[in-house]
Amino acid sequence: MTRRDVIKSSVAATASVLGMPMINKGWFRLFAHSPQQYSERAIRLVEESTVIDLLNQFRGYLKTPAELGNRWLSKPGAFTEADARTYLESGINVFALGHGAKDYETGLQFFARWNGFIAGYPQWLLRIDSAKSLDQINTTHKIGILLSLQTSSHFRSPDDVDTFLGLGQRISQLTYSEANLIGSGFFEPRDGGLTDFGVSIVERMNKVGMGIDISHCGDQTTLDxxxxxxxxxxITHAGCRALVPKSARAKTDEMIRKLAAKGGVMGIPFLRFMVHDQEPVTIEHLLNHFDHVARLVGVEHVGMGSDQALDTDDEYPEENKAVVAHIKxxxxxxxxxxxxxxxGQIGIEAVDHPKRVYDLTEGLIRRKYSDANIRLMLGENAKRILTTIWSV
Structure with a gap:
């Protein structure tokens, strides 16, 4: 059974439960608890694409979803068929992880747990670590997991890049929000750029074929x-500073142009404060970032990096507030x-549910993008860039 079969069976099952036809003037309801309908064109585009979320929390950064995720990683059999179906029916083929490791030992533990998790459910999970696995994912009934970290603090020396590549890591963010031995995160008031150690790490990542992520880096570290x-x-997940000028976390037009000149791709995040600097925030503000990058450097350099798990954010308003208070x-x-x-939501209502990629696709259709360009933004751009990097 392919992912397309899973999606079609989901549509059919929903229609059966609701006691209503699947098609209403070419529009479908994909899940029973919502009246939201999606066009045949949007569903087809998701089915045809290799959809890659360049930064996905997977098990959630909020306490309740994170506790569930920890059970998945530590208790055999805890990840059920119902859990798997949520991911299989989401329309997303590949989930690049959004977690961190503060040091070498924590990094080893992280990869041991995730490799064990993937190996424990071969009927549902596939580790994405090569161009071959990227090609396979769209024809298999599996959830693609790309092992990545939001910091490189686990690298004690350039040789550790080789070690973690061997453990399956395929993307590493150079810094998180604070400074480390490599360079500065965007929190830092003085960004001295890449250190000599940082230069050696970038060079080794280039040599072995590990993707360099600069999403949280400070401005000078990004440019270096x-x-x-x-x-x-x-840039797996960042907004455009031209649209959110108050956010130092967003990337400038200069950075985006340099990224494109290197052949890179920028994933647009789905968090409200990263796409608009005041309330209310809608999906149209999110789509503005896709438009801005596409107009600035071309649609070939745009992707998505939601920075969310698949759980619905508005179920945890108090936890959201606690997370925001901690970050502040x-x-x-x-x-x-x-x-x-x-x-109390961090996410944006229209794209704050497991099947949000369909809402994104409908939005890109509204913005008059062609089918070919929508497929690029949903994941073909990311697939092209990752294949290039990993082919070293």
């Missing part, structure tokens, strides 16, 4: 990495420009 790298560079405590200069909806 783009200048130094001989391979395409990734670290972000002394309010460089994130954090804000929530009046319901």
């Amino acid at each position: 990495a783009l200048e130094l790298s001989k391979q395409p560079v990734l 405590g670290l972000d002394k200069r309010d460089r994130y420009s954090l804000h929530l909806s009046d319901k």
Whole structure:
């Protein structure tokens, strides 16, 4: 059974439960708890594409979903067929992880747990670590998991890049929000750029074929990495500063142009404070970022990096508030420009549910993109860049 079969069976099952026809003037309901309908064109485009979320929390950054995820990783059999179907029916083929490791030992533990998890459910999960696995994922009934980290603090020396490549890591973000031995995160008031150690790490990542992610890097560290790298560079999840000028977390037009010149791709995030600097925030603000990058450097350099898990964000308003309060405590200069909806949401309502890729696709259709260009943004761009990097 292919992923397309799973999606079609989901549509059929929903229609049966609701006691209503699957098709209403070419529109479908994909899940029973929502009246939302999707066009035949949007469903077809998702089915035809290799959909890659360049930064997905998978098990969630909120306490309740994270506890569930920890059970999946530590208790055999905890990840059930019902859990798997949520991912299989989401329309997303590949989930690049969005977690971190503070040091070498924590990194080893992280990859041991995730490799064990993937190996424990071969009927549902496939580790994405090569161009071959990227080609396979669209014809298999499996969830693609791309092992990546949102920091490179686990690298003690360039040789550790080789070690973690051997453990399955395929993307590493150079810094998180704070500084490390490699360079500065965007929280830092003084960004000295890449250190000598950082230069050696970038060079080794280029040599072995590990993707360089600069999403959380400070401005100078971002520019230094783009200048130094001989391979395409990734911004897995960041907005455009031209649209959110208060956010130091967003990337400038100069950075986006340099990224494109290297052949890289920029994933657009689905968090409200990363796409608009004040309430209310809608899917149209999100789509504006896709438009901005496409107009600035071409649609060939746009992707998605939701920075969310598949759980519905509005189920946990108090946990959202706690997360935001914690981040604000670290972000002394309010460089994130954090804000929530009046319901306590971090995500954007229209794309804050497991099948959000269909809403994104409908939005790109509304913005008059061609089928070919929508497929590029849903994942073909990311697939092309990853294949280039991993072919070293």
